Amino acid sequence: MASSRKARLYGGMDAEERRAERRLRLIDAAIEVYGEVGYRVATVKAICEAAELTERYFYESFANSEALLIAAYNHVVGHLHEEMIAAAAAAGDDPEARLRAALTLYFTRLKQHPKPARVFLLEISGISPAVDAVKLDALRVFSDILVPPTSDQKRGDKAGAATLLSNGMVGAVISIALRWVSKQYPQAVEDVVAIAASFCRVALTEANRRTLSS
Structure with a gap:
């Protein structure tokens, strides 16, 4: 034995x-x-x-290099999302404060860890439909962390509008991050957060408006 x-x-x-x-x-x-x-x-x-x-x-x-890329991406994104969720929770119940906390964590980590940032932002794009599907799933989680959808927004006609808002919001944040990282972080984290938050605030405002009008 x-x-x-x-x-x-x-x-x-x-x-x-x-x-x-x-x-x-x-x-x-x-x-x-x-x-x-x-x-x-x-x-x-x-x-x-x-x-x-x-x-x-x-x-x-x-099985192949693509499988490792997906695993590496999920590893990077999983840790990042966990930290963003924790940062948002620590900020309390105010949606604006939670948004800024999550964005601050996001941009801080991109600057602190440039190699994982490259995997998250650059290397995952344009590889294959399977990789694109993994990226899309991660972006949905990213969107829900920044602006959590209400139960009303997930139902009926509001679901389509909420999805469009989320896609636009995430697209803006990712575009800002891509340029910031590719230019070697020329602006301070707090300045980039302020810019990204201004785009996300539109989604927050619209989400609140739809909730109140329902």
Whole structure:
């Protein structure tokens, strides 16, 4: 029994834990490599070298490079969304304060971590329909964090209008972020937040108007 247990454990981890650890190392390495050279130039070999793993371990976790890109994107976005949600919650119940808190966290992280920012903003675009679908799902979450939809806005004719408002709001914020990052952060975070918040405020105002008129 002891020898069987020893066979399953290595470095204090069982086989499943080791696979998960290797997968995370590949994701972290991919973010680094994508941030330096871009997804389209990055190779499996380069990512495995950065992760200090042989290429056979790549295919243990990922079917192809696109699958790793999606995993890296979801990893970056998942952490970012969690932090934005926490920042908004800490700001209290005022929608404007919550919006500014979430935006401040968002733009601060883009500046603090330029390589993940590149994955989030640049490398995910124009790859394939499957990648586009993942990006669209993430943008829906992003929109709901900035301006949470009410139950009324999710029903009937209001759902279509609310979606258009959300799409426009997210598009404005992403466009601002893209230019800001590509120009090497020329404005202070608080100035960029003020600009982005002005676009989002339109969505907030319209959402409130529709709620009051219902």
